[in-house]
Amino acid sequence: MKKLIIAVILLSMAFFSLSCGQQKKEYRIAWSHYTGWEPWEYAEHAGILKKWGDKYNITIKLERINDYIESINLFTAGKFQGCAMTNMDALTIPAVGGVDSSVIIVGDYSNGNDGIITRGEKSLKDLNGKKVMLVQLSVSHYLLSRALDMNGMQEKEMTLINTSDAEIGAIFKTQKDAVAVTWNPILMNAVKTPGALMIFNSSRIPGEILDLMVVHSKAPDELKKALTGAWFETMQALEDKEKMKAAVEYMAANSGATYDEFIAQLKTTAMFYKAADAAKFTKEDKLKKTMDYVRKFSFDKGLFGKAAASADYVGIEFPDGTVLGDKKNVKLRFDDKYMQMAADGKL
Amino acid sequence: MINICRWLRTVNSEMSDRISSEVRHPKFLGFAAKPPGKLKFFLTALPFILSIAIYITASQIRHAENPGDKILPTFTQMGDAVYMMAFEIDPRTGERLMLTDTVSSLRRIIIGMTAASLLGLVIGLNMGLFPGVEALSSVFITFVSIIPPLSILPIIFITLGVDEFAKIMLIFIGTFPLICRDIFLTVKKIPQEQITKSLTLGASQFQTTYGIIMPQVLPRLIDTTRLSFGAAWLFLIAAEAIVSDSGLGYRIFLVRRYLAMDIIIPYVFLITFLGFVIDWSLKKYVARRYSWYIKSKA
Numbered sequence: 001m002k003k004l005i006i007a008v009i010l011l012s013m014a015f016f017s018l019s020c021g022q023q024k025k026e027y028r029i030a031w032s033h034y035t036g037w038e039p040w041e042y043a044e045h046a047g048i049l050k051k052w053g054d055k056y057n058i059t060i061k062l063e064r065i066n067d068y069i070e071s072i073n074l075f076t077a078g079k080f081q082g083c084a085m086t087n088m089d090a091l092t093i094p095a096v097g098g099v100d101s102s103v104i105i106v107g108d109y110s111n112g113n114d115g116i117i118t119r120g121e122k123s124l125k126d127l128n129g130k131k132v133m134l135v136q137l138s139v140s141h142y143l144l145s146r147a148l149d150m151n152g153m154q155e156k157e158m159t160l161i162n163t164s165d166a167e168i169g170a171i172f173k174t175q176k177d178a179v180a181v182t183w184n185p186i187l188m189n190a191v192k193t194p195g196a197l198m199i200f201n202s203s204r205i206p207g208e209i210l211d212l213m214v215v216h217s218k219a220p221d222e223l224k225k226a227l228t229g230a231w232f233e234t235m236q237a238l239e240d241k242e243k244m245k246a247a248v249e250y251m252a253a254n255s256g257a258t259y260d261e262f263i264a265q266l267k268t269t270a271m272f273y274k275a276a277d278a279a280k281f282t283k284e285d286k287l288k289k290t291m292d293y294v295r296k297f298s299f300d301k302g303l304f305g306k307a308a309a310s311a312d313y314v315g316i317e318f319p320d321g322t323v324l325g326d327k328k329n330v331k332l333r334f335d336d337k338y339m340q341m342a343a344d345g346k347l
Numbered sequence: 348m349i350n351i352c353r354w355l356r357t358v359n360s361e362m363s364d365r366i367s368s369e370v371r372h373p374k375f376l377g378f379a380a381k382p383p384g385k386l387k388f389f390l391t392a393l394p395f396i397l398s399i400a401i402y403i404t405a406s407q408i409r410h411a412e413n414p415g416d417k418i419l420p421t422f423t424q425m426g427d428a429v430y431m432m433a434f435e436i437d438p439r440t441g442e443r444l445m446l447t448d449t450v451s452s453l454r455r456i457i458i459g460m461t462a463a464s465l466l467g468l469v470i471g472l473n474m475g476l477f478p479g480v481e482a483l484s485s486v487f488i489t490f491v492s493i494i495p496p497l498s499i500l501p502i503i504f505i506t507l508g509v510d511e512f513a514k515i516m517l518i519f520i521g522t523f524p525l526i527c528r529d530i531f532l533t534v535k536k537i538p539q540e541q542i543t544k545s546l547t548l549g550a551s552q553f554q555t556t557y558g559i560i561m562p563q564v565l566p567r568l569i570d571t572t573r574l575s576f577g578a579a580w581l582f583l584i585a586a587e588a589i590v591s592d593s594g595l596g597y598r599i600f601l602v603r604r605y606l607a608m609d610i611i612i613p614y615v616f617l618i619t620f621l622g623f624v625i626d627w628s629l630k631k632y633v634a635r636r637y638s639w640y641i642k643s644k645a
Contacts, residue, residue: 069603069604073603073606076417076418076606077418092604092605093604093605093606096415096417096605097413097415097416097417097418097606098413098414098415098416098417099413099415131509133509133590136601136604137601137604137605138604155439156439159592160592161509161590161591161592162590162591162592162597162600162601163509163589163590164588164589164590166501166589167501167504167505167589167590170501170504170505171504171505171509171590174505174506175508175509303604303605305417305605305607305609306424306427306428306431306609331415
């Protein structure tokens with residue numbers, strides 16, 4: 001009996017000390033499969049994320065969500081402290097939903113990762129009266145809208161068919177008169193179909209479709225610093241000739257692509273390998289112009305919901321303090337502070 | 348075995364006699380409870396009231412924290428959204444979106460279900476009566492009915508294209524085998540004597556099939572179709588979620604992109620309501636037109 005009591009006391013002490021040791025705060029970060037975000041998984045795999053978490057005495061728990069939109073919805077609902085998403089979705093989902101969000105890392109922009117493909121039509125003008133498959137209200141829709149604008153055309157001239165990204169590639173390959181707007185890796189496989197042509201892609205609008213790491217603005221500095229530090233250390237590894245091969249191999253396998261396919265995807269993704277470049281990009285005036293296009297597109301398509309009377313409904317703040325839209329309702333902030341710190345080696 | 352059943356039945360009826368002769372029934376608890384009219388009404392309404400109350404409270408808590416909250420919209424927000432979707436003309440398409448969505452979804456489901464039930468009737472009937480047809484199709488249809496329709500969804504879209512036909516076919520494939528097999532079993536249950544009698548009275552095989560047997564299975568057909576509607580909605584919405592340019596499922600999966608729960612929740616209720624109306628009218632139709640069938644079931 002005595003032995004039992006001693007054992008119980010010892011056990012409970014052991015548990016107590018264990019729980020004391022775990023006083024580090026845990027933060028959950030969501031991401032989904034996309035070329036520009038695969039480095040997150042590598043950062044976790046290579047222990048980079050843990051290293052930076054330890055440095056700021058926090059635990060970062062990276063979770064992959066299979067459905068991209070669901071990951072943003074969960075972030076908006078407060079289930080995650082951070083989430084990888086594009087600039088358009090950051091504006092229309094969390095920011096419009098009243099969740100004050102900060103862009104702390106601008107990871108890359110699409111430089112050909114999104115495109116319009118046809119089975120023979122050579123130019124946008126030929127799309128008149130056609131059925132166009134795409135994930136409506138996504139960056140594909142934005143790309144189409146920008147392409148039509150540049151050619152003086154209107155969306156009304158064609159029929160848009162909302163098509164799941166899970167099926168769009170297969171349907172494009174089997175339908176003789178298909179037109180699709182989609183992203184990589186679907187895009188690069190679909191365009192290999194005999195007779196398929198890419199008539200427009202995001203390299204024509206460089207720097208407009210951005211892939212970001214967005215966190216709740218009220219998230220602690222430690223988290224923001226640790227994430228930024230870990231990200232740019234991962235970027236360094238990708239630039240390093242020795243480390244790069246292993247990293248790309250891991251990311252390719254993880255995303256279900258071959259090594260060469262992943263390299264091809266990286267070519268159409270303009271990654272900011274250096275924190276200084278990312279910080280510089282965020283400070284440029286061009287970003288304001290891009291976000292203005294994006295918010296006008298989003299408002300026109302009804303993405304701001306009923307409450308919004310104009311595209312000014314939500315305020316977007318830039319590093320120099322200027323605000324696009326309602327100054328009293330700033331919900332999306334481009335914050336270059338942490339990228340700059342990374343560039344200066346102050347993290 | 349039969350004796351035990353009979354014994355149980357007598358015991359049961361004795362017990363219920365005894366119970367009904369006793370002075371008081373409990374109102375709520377126990378086997379013998381007899382909730383009075385008002386209480387019964389209250390009990391029916393209670394889960395609904397509770398759910399709405401929980402929703403309103405949760406929604407208000409979220410809105411107090413964040414007035415722009417989209418996840419649990421208030422009833423006013425939903426009302427505004429419904430008004431906009433139902434009455435205002437969409438600038439892009441020039442249509443009232445909710446009407447367009449409802450019409451295209453109803454068209455798909457009604458065409459699909461009509462085809463499934465008519466073909467299910469004809470094939471099921473012939474399978475039940477003609478051993479030749481049974482040998483030809485029974486095993487095949489059983490086999491097809493086991494394939495989960497959603498698993499062949501990509502195949503359907505890839506082979507049949509992205510137009511209406513593919514969506515209607517998914518509903519058809521999902522509901523036809525069950526209806527067909529059910530009619531087959533119903534026909535099998537009809538006593539052989541009836542068929543012999545109608546043949547000896549001079550009816551042809553054709554007349555026996557479509558004049559004597561078919562009218563007897565019609566109410567069962569409507570009943571089965573009614574029950575298959577639940578599955579049909581599932582297939583319709585799955586199809587619309589994947590490839591579509593209008594429809595109730597299309598809208599829900601489209602506005603999901605910007606978390607417009609103020610549109611999604613009313614649409615869910617609209618689907619529930621449509622399903623309810625279809626179910627109720629088929630049930631009423633059977634009750635009016637085939638009162639003998641209802642009696643035979645009781």
